[in-house]
Amino acid sequence: MLLPLPDAHVQYFPNAIASAHADNYFETLKAQLPWRQDVIKLFGKSVKIPRLQSWHGDPQCQYTYSHLTMQPNPWTHELTDIKTLCESLSGSRFNSVLANWYRDGQDSMSFHADDEAELGANPVIASVTFGQARPFVFKHKVTRATYRYTLNHGSVLVMAGETQRHYVHGIAKTAKPIGGRINLTFRQLIL
Template identity: 70%
Template sequence: MQFSLFDEENGRREKACVQLPLLEADVKYYPNALSSSDANRCYEALKTELPWRQDAIRLFGKSVNIPRLQSWHGDPHCTYTYSNLTMAPNPWSKTLSELRKTCEQITGTEFNSVLANWYRDGQDSMSLHADDEPELGINPTIASLTLGEARPFVLRHKETKARFTQVLEHGSVLIMAGTTQSHYVHGIAKTAKPIGGRINLTFRHLISPAG
């Protein structure tokens, strides 16, 4: 189903949105959340603006490099742990702050942190997983913004194993909300095709230690 949001206060038509046909989930896709020129500018800025690094996690007792570069940013209290990897937040950059506002306007949700992933080529990937860490709370809203090469994004139901693939395009935003993380895992597969780089930003709201 495709529709457009209408801003009554400012009297303008907002970006088109596609509701993905997934049971037990609430996933919306905005293919043109950013203009092509803004997306190009942000992509180039983030490549040099962020302190990219390649982290390692332990799998089956061995240290394995994550197949992508990443950078964690957020408010001072937003320390984040996943796959036994704990990351203290880097400060918000100018471009990240700008893109956070865009995602907050689309979702009506305030975000205090973002994980940036840089997929340098088709061999960089993200294994299937759910963003269900305790710091995210119950039924989190997560905004995933794509810059650069379009890549297929796979969602798989945890019980039925039903799969749905949505190509995430340059300048697009995917919103996962409701019970999506409870019922689905998601990821980006490797490809042998010669493709360019992609930067993905997943904006989140971490619960503070005080609740």
């Protein structure tokens, strides 16, 4: 379904991956990806980012994210399968993926746009969620209007068109005792 976001083009596929398959992917990705606790410099201080990450892609896909340059880990069997699904849902190709593991409600991602130069002008980004359903918030850069969508276990969200130009997005912290969530964002770097 197309989400009713002005100035954006976002499609949501709530049940793109059947629940039993999604359970398997969640456990396999959690166990097999080389998760890292990355640190960023913020006003001269080193701060742990509030989640674990793993960057994968074609060998030439170095990526700079929040001032971090990451070398790609190789594609795994599971990541390649999920990439193929995202390519058929979106009609776009991807050469890289950022995996984020939100261990509990204290893990989060602050508002940002995926607007790095390497992604090009109107990037197509496919975002796949496993595990805990959490609210994904879009905030319009000019009107400040916010839109909240809960991303299901096994769902795919495709952000395209001018979405990154007009919106920031993020995952808020919560004090509720919640389970872990893994999100994969497939991207096409222009090299």
